[in-house]
Amino acid sequence: MKRNTFYPPSTPEEQGITSAGINDFLAWVEAESIELHGFVLKRHDHLVTEGWWKPYRPEMPHAVYSLTKSFTSIATGFAVQEGLLSVEDPVLNYFPEVKPAQSSIDMGKLRIRHLLTMTTGHDTDTARLGTTGRFMDYRAELRIGDRTDGDEIQAFFDQPLVHEPGTHFLYNTGASYVLGVLVERVAGVCLADYLQSRLFQPLGIPRPMWEQTSEGGNIGGWGLSLRTRDVAEFGQFLLNQGQWNGKSLLLPSWIQQATSCQVNSVNISSSGEEDANIDWQQGYGYQFWQCRHQAYRADGAFGQYCIVLPERNAVIAIQAGLSDMQRVLDAIWTHVLPAMQDAALAPNLSSQQQLSERLANLEVGHKTSIHESMPVTGTRRYKLEPNKQNLKCIALSLTDQSWYFEWKDDGGGTQGLSGRYEWGEARLPSGRLASVKGAWIHSSTLEICICMPDSPHYDRIHFVFEGQIIHLHYVHLNFECIEERLKGHAT
Structure with missing residues (x-):
């Protein structure tokens, strides 16, 4: 039977971490209105802290986007x-059906190692993002190239x-896609099946x-959904160098190669400035990023993190809906990292109680x-x-218990959404089930939050009432952040 590394939990101080440091990080998240959904901290193979922001829940799998790439790396390992393969094998050996593009550089030089390290030689990411849809129903699709026949390997x-x-390093999601298909071809099964028993x-x-x-397999560059705890366990597996419950699952040499610096990732813009x-x-590394402080991470769009700190024997898993991913890493280094000490600390009941209360009251947006x-x-x-949203008119029906928001676009269609001043479920016009909540955040401002609990995607609308005028601030996060300010006049 598998030993459950999450229980029994430990206090932060027992694992040499101050509760105050963790609390400071969570307080910063709240003060800065940072959109975190789940947070798990482990140290010395013990659960130290975990929490979820309503309406997100621990049992709900959450899209992790490019964090998927690191699982593809482990499948390659x-x-x-x-x-079944060697990292020095030519990639074309596994795709005899493709016709390489004409170029001055021979694609026969492309090795599996180059897929792993994002050094394929391309000048732009081979993946393409397309966004379609309407207000409150935007859809995004990530695909390789722009072929119309669906052949993404050839693309x-x-x-x-x-x-x-x-x-030349270039973050290239297409490389991860091809890597995943390659592994599936040699394994004879899809990535999920291949990793299931392993x-x-x-x-x-x-x-x-x-x-x-x-082709019917699993996408190597994105598409995986995991619970926050699953991400933390993956980090523990990496920290343990492929060992689990006393058994070696994967050679430590692969973990070391995959998670160490293989290539320089500094990006220089056309103006000659480094990425901020x-x-x-x-x-x-091999589908893993290096961090400051001798750490490394698997990460995905909008703040899906598996951060491993070998020198501190710690793992941090985060799921979120962020537009600025660097800020949270900065806060980890500012608040959580200094809270980690070399030895166990004396109990601090006051700080532990404060942390417990904060964890019990985590919530996206305004709590009340x-x-x-x-x-x-x-x-x-x-x-x-x-x-730009092509909205023609809106209506709001408000009581002290509930709200109803209705809108009409230039196509003449009328859509509506209703909710209360606490989290509840609602069916969106697209048919998708979402968590919704309204809150008066100012004497003249109503905020409506719409969350997709299985992903980072959300819509936020602020309605500011000013006499006969209404101002709308609309933000939609789905692969890209769409933001617009609208103005209306009472009729």
Whole structure:
């Protein structure tokens, strides 16, 4: 039977961490309105702290986006361990059906190692992002290249090499996609099946949801959904150098190679300036990023983190909906890292109680309406000025118990959404089930939060009432952040 590394939990002080330091980090998250969804901290193979921000829950799998790439790296490691491939093998050996693009650089030089280290020689990411849809129903699709026949492997090789493989780092999601298909070809099964008995089952991770490729396998560069605890266990597996419950699952040499600096990841812009995100400048391994403070991480869009700190024997797992990922890493280094000491600390009951209370009250957005009496009641209708959302008019029906928001676009369709001043479920116009909540955050401002509890995606709308005028601040996060300010007049 698998030993559950999460229980019994330990106090932070027992593992040499001050509760005050963790509390300071969580207080910063709240003060800065940072959109965290789940947080797990482990040290010395013990659970130290875990928490989820309502409406997110510990049992809910959450999309981890490019953190998926690190699982593909581990799958590659298992294939190497089993003699199915070598990182020095030419990639084209595994795709005899493709026709490489004409270029001055021979694609026969492309090795599996170059896929792993994002040094394929391409000058732009071979993945393409497209966003379609309407207000409150945007959809995004990530695909390789722009072929219309769905052949994404050929689409990768359609794009010529500009640099000699191994000489130029460029974050290239297409490389991870091809790597995943390659591993599936040598393994004879999809990535999820290949990792099930080798990784997921030993670590106690329920078989995860994983998006599929056009070939019917799993996408190597994105598409995996995991619980925050699953991400933490993955980090513990990495920290343990592939060991689990006294058994070696994967050779330590692969973990060491994958998580160490293989290439320089500093990006220089056309103006000659370095990327401002300093933790993306520390180097890249085999689908893993290096961090400051001798740490490394697997990460995904909008703040999906598996941070491993070998020198502190600690793992931090975070799931979030961030537009600025560097800020949270900065806060980890500022608040949590200094809280880690070399030896166990004396109990601090006051700080532990304060931390427990904060963890019990985590919530996305404003926890409660700050105005007891309703500033605005009844039904109000507004005609909107021209806007990019193509909305023509809106209506709000407000009581002291509930709200109803209705909008009409230029297509003449009318859509609506209702909720209360506490978290509840609602069916979006797209048919998708979401968590919604309204809160009066100012005497004239109503905030409506719409969250997708299985992903970082959300919509936020602030309605500011100003006499016969209404101002809307709309923010939508789904692969890209869409933000607009609208204005309407009462009718």
